[in-house]
Amino acid sequence: MNIGEVSERAGLPPKTIRYYEDIGLVRPLRSDNGYRAFRESDIHKLAFLGRARTLGFSIEDCRTLLDLYEDESRESAQVKSVAKEHLTAIDRKIAQLKSMRQTLSHLVDACQGDYRPDCPILEDLAKGS
Amino acid sequence: MNIGEVSERAGLPPKTIRYYEDIGLVRPLRSDNGYRAFRESDIHKLAFLGRARTLGFSIEDCRTLLDLYEDESRESAQVKSVAKEHLTAIDRKIAQLKSMRQTLSHLVDACQGDYRPDCPILEDLAKGS
DNA sequence: CTAAGGCTTCCAGTTGCGGGAAGCTCAAGA
DNA sequence: TCTTGAGCTTCCCGCAACTGGAAGCCTTAG
Numbered sequence: 001m002n003i004g005e006v007s008e009r010a011g012l013p014p015k016t017i018r019y020y021e022d023i024g025l026v027r028p029l030r031s032d033n034g035y036r037a038f039r040e041s042d043i044h045k046l047a048f049l050g051r052a053r054t055l056g057f058s059i060e061d062c063r064t065l066l067d068l069y070e071d072e073s074r075e076s077a078q079v080k081s082v083a084k085e086h087l088t089a090i091d092r093k094i095a096q097l098k099s100m101r102q103t104l105s106h107l108v109d110a111c112q113g114d115y116r117p118d119c120p121i122l123e124d125l126a127k128g129s
Numbered sequence: 130m131n132i133g134e135v136s137e138r139a140g141l142p143p144k145t146i147r148y149y150e151d152i153g154l155v156r157p158l159r160s161d162n163g164y165r166a167f168r169e170s171d172i173h174k175l176a177f178l179g180r181a182r183t184l185g186f187s188i189e190d191c192r193t194l195l196d197l198y199e200d201e202s203r204e205s206a207q208v209k210s211v212a213k214e215h216l217t218a219i220d221r222k223i224a225q226l227k228s229m230r231q232t233l234s235h236l237v238d239a240c241q242g243d244y245r246p247d248c249p250i251l252e253d254l255a256k257g258s
Numbered sequence: 259c260t261a262a263g264g265c266t267t268c269c270a271g272t273t274g275c276g277g278g279a280a281g282c283t284c285a286a287g288a
Numbered sequence: 289t290c291t292t293g294a295g296c297t298t299c300c301c302g303c304a305a306c307t308g309g310a311a312g313c314c315t316t317a318g
Contacts, residue, residue: 004264014265015307023305033314035265044255051254056229059305069251079250080242087233094226100185101219108216113209121208122198125180126173133295143296148275162283164296188274 006038010046017046025049025063057086130167139175146175154178154192186215 007014020026021036026045029037045066052062061082068074068082103124110120136143149155150165155174158166174195181191193211197203232253239249 002265013307016305018266019306033265035314048254053305054229055233055254056226065251065254068248069255072246074246074248075244076240076246076248076250077242077244079248080237080240083233083237083240083250087230087237090226090230090233094223094230097185097219097223097226100183101216101223104184104212104216104219108209108212111205111209111212113206115204115206117201117203117205119197119203119205119208121205121212122194125177125184125194126198131296142276144276145274147297152274162296164283182274 001038001043003036003038006043006046010043010050012046012050020046020049023059025059025066055086056090057082061086130172132165132167135167135172135175139172139179141175141179149175149178152188154188154195184215185219186211190215 003014003017007017010017012020017026018036021028026038026042026049028042029039031037048066048069049062052065053059057065064082065079068079107121107124112118130138132143132146136146139146141149146155150157155171155178157171158168160166177195177198178191181194182188186194190211194208197208197211236250236253241247
């Protein structure tokens, strides 16, 4: 199967698929004409990767997860460990964004947003919190 | 004032300060020996930038905000507009992260995390939800 | 036979810096 | 006075995870 159809079926842009091959996440065969020839297993892997990426896993995490997926002798604890670390990273990011949101929304509320130059937002930025 | 002391006072690494000069956010003078010579106003700008960055504004937003800050004839509506757009971007990111968090925490909870290979996390990634 | 579309590779750009090399300058100690 | 050592300079590479675009081959329909 050529990259275009694979792209549709796996839900990933061709560019991304080529990139994943570059970094060794998938290893499609090649046809005589030089085109990539994907097997069902490749599509399956790509869909796996797409799903893992939407959950926010890094490429390296994806590599690890894919390896574990294909390792019959894996222990689920290994998978859980990767997922838990990612979860705490997500929590950190959420906390950080919420903190920004908090400050920023106060400032936005305090700003008149009219034709006059006076602005609490700029005043805050200028003198630190 | 040399870059080292400015770095301490503005709370930004020297590398970052040089980068900000590269992209035209600050324009320190130069001493005869070629060293950057920062004025108080430069430090003030750098602190402004540092604060804006911790609130998550992009460099381009920072440039805009700095321009507005120095523009006596600004209208606070312009500032508020930039801040509001950033705020909605933050809200989008928070929503996305929360969605990831939701899915991921369910999966993590469902995984035994023991020596056995069976794993709901991998199963989910494999078949998509 | 030709044109369009799909495929290939390769290179550059994105965001916001950080690391490190090579080399100049300056201040302090033997 | 000479020599360190720290601090400064520029320059270029690398990161994550792609995306866009150029140049060129392959295939298929008209």
